[in-house]
Amino acid sequence: MKETASERGFVALNHLFVALMLIVVLYPLIYIVSASISDPAFVKTGQMWLWPMGLTMEGYELVLKNADIWLGYRNTIFYTLAGTAINLIVTLPCAYALSRPFIKGRGIVMAMIVFTMLFNGGLIPTFLLVKSLGMVNTVWAMLLPSAAAAWNIIVSRTFFQMNVPRELEEAAEMDGCSPIRIFIRIVVPLSMPIIAVMGLFYGVSHWNQFFNALIYLSDHQLFPLQLFLREILVESQMNSTMDSGSILEAAEQARIAEIIKYAVMIVSMLPLLIAYPFLQRFFLKGVMIGSLKG
C-alpha cells in the first residue's frame, strides 16, 4: 500500500524524535569517555566538548595508583559475589517451592512477602536491628539485610510456574527423587535463564549499593567502591562548587579529583560496560517475566 504524504511525515517526525532521544542519552556518555582521556586543561575550559583533545592517560594512571580504588574494587567484588550467591540461595528454592500448587500455606508465605512491598518498618528500626545483631561494621551488614528482594521472588516464581511442569516432577518422584535432588538435578538445569536474570539483577544492585554501606560501615577497610567514589566524585566536587575557603591539602585533593573524576567513573562502570551489550537480553527477559504478573 502506498503511504500518503502525512504518513511519510509522521515516519520522518518519529525518526527525528528517536534521533533526539539518542543524542540526549549518548552525549553525556560520550563526553565522559572523551573527558577521561583528555588533557584536563581542555576539559575545564570547555574546548573539549565532544571528542578527546590532548590525549592523556594521566587520569587512569592516577586511578590505578589510588590505593582506595583498589581496596574498594576488591571489597565490591567480594560483596557482589557473596551477596549474589546468598540472594540466589534464598530466592530460587523459595520461589520454586512457592510455585508448586500442592504446597500448603504457600498463600500465607506469598502474602507475607508481598506485604513487605507495601509497608516497612523504616530506616531507624531496621538500623537498630542490624546494630543489635552486632552486624555494624562487619561484612554481614552488606550481605544479610538485602538477602532477598520480594519482586525477584515473585518474578522467579512466575518463571517456575510457567517452565517447570508438574508432570516432570511427578515422574522424578516416581523414580524416587527427593525434592532437593529434583531441584538440583532437574529444576536448576532447566532454569538457567531465570538464574542468569536474577544473578544479574542482584549483582548490579550489589555493585551499585551505596546507602547500606553509608549507614552500616565506618571502617575504611570495609568500604565498597561506591563509598570511595562518593569521596572522589561528590564530596570533593561539592567543596569546589561551594568554593569553601579550602586549605592547601584540600586544594591539592580537589586538583587530583578534577583529573581523575571522569576516569574513575569509567573504571567503576567497566565490568558493566563490558558485559552489558551481551547480557542485555537477560535483563529484558527479567522485566518481561515481571510484567506478566503485573
Place this chain on the structure above:
Amino acid sequence: MPFGKTKYWQYYAFIAPAVLYYVIFHYFPMYGVQIAFRDYMVTKGIWGSPWVGLDHLVRFFHSFRFWNLIGNTLSINVYQLALFPVSIIVALSFNELRDSIYKRFVQTVTYAPHFISVVVMSGMILAFLHPSTGVVNKIIQWFGLEPIAFISAAPWFKTIFVLSGEWQQLGWGAIIYLAALAGVDPQLHESAKIDGATRLQRIFYINIPTILPTIIILLILNFGNFMAIGFEKVLLLQNPLNLESSEVIQTYVYKSGLLQSQFSFSAAVGLFNSVINMILLVLFNFLSRRVSSTSLW
C-alpha cells in the same frame, strides 16, 4: 499429590531461609517501629523505654521544618509524575521503528543509563553542572548567557533531580510498554490499514488501548510510592545552600535519626511517611478497580 509421604518437608526447607529473612529483617523492624511511640534510650533498649504516645509525631507536625518537608516531598513527586508519559511516548515511538538493527541499537543505548550507580550519577551531575568547569555552563556561555550555579541554587534542585532521573530511566521505563506492544495482534493493524487508518490512528485506537492496563498498573505503583523518592540521590546532591528545596522526609529521617541519634523522633517521621504511602497505594488501587477494573489485587 506427589510427596504425600516422606520428603514433603524438604519443600519447607526451601522456603525457610526466605521466611527467616523476612521475619528478621522486615517484620522485626515493623514490630520495632513502636519506638516511634516510646522515648528510646540506648541503655533501656526498645522494650524498656517509656511510652510517650504521639508526642514525637506532634512535635514533627509542629516543627518549623514540617511544611517545607511535605512541600518538597510532594512537589518532587508531582514533578516526576508529570513526566510519567515520557516512557510511554518513547515506547510508542520505538515501536514504530521498522529497521530492527537500528531499533535494537536505540534500545541498547537508551537502556544503558539505568545501570549507572546513584553515586556516579550524582558525580556526573556535579561535574556537568559545575559553575566554572561544567559542560552545561560552557554551552550556556556559548549562547552568550551568564553561567548558572545550579547546585548551590535552591530553585534548580528539583529540576536537576527530576530530569536527571528521567535521563536514566526513560528507555528502561519503556521496556514494559514495548513488551505489551509486542503482544498486539498484527491482524488488527492489517485490517485497520485496509480500512484506511493512518499510523497515528492505529497508535491511538490499537496500541494505546492495548497498553492501557499496563499504564494503569504502573500509575498505581507510582502513586503508591508517592512519598518515596530516590532519596539517595537527594542526599548526595544536597548541600547547605540548596537544602531549602532539597530536604525531603527521607533525608530528614536519615539525618535526625542516624546523624543526630534522635531515634524515636525520626522513626515516627519515617512511620508517618510509610503509612501515607500505604494509604495512597490502597486508595488508588481501589479507585482503579472501580473505574477501570484494573488493579494490583
